[in-house]
């Protein structure tokens with residue numbers, strides 16, 4: 001099955017993983033509450049794909065407080 005990550009903030013596709021089984025520990029889902037899990041993770045039987053809401057690097061970067069002022073962006077991906 002495929003596990004497809006999308007950004008919950010900007011909607012960008014982040015990554016798609018191919019897994020034999022949904023490994024909740026590997027994906028970090030085992031530490032979510034039931035409510036968080038229901039909001040962030042769902043399964044599409046038609047495509048046999050799991051969808052997981054996460055945060056892309058760009059959004060994480062823009063939302064998290066920066067201890068150091070932003071420098072030159074060269075090399076930033």
Ligand SMILES: [Zn+2]
Pocket residue numbers: 007008009010011012055056057058059060
């Ligand atoms: Zn994003």
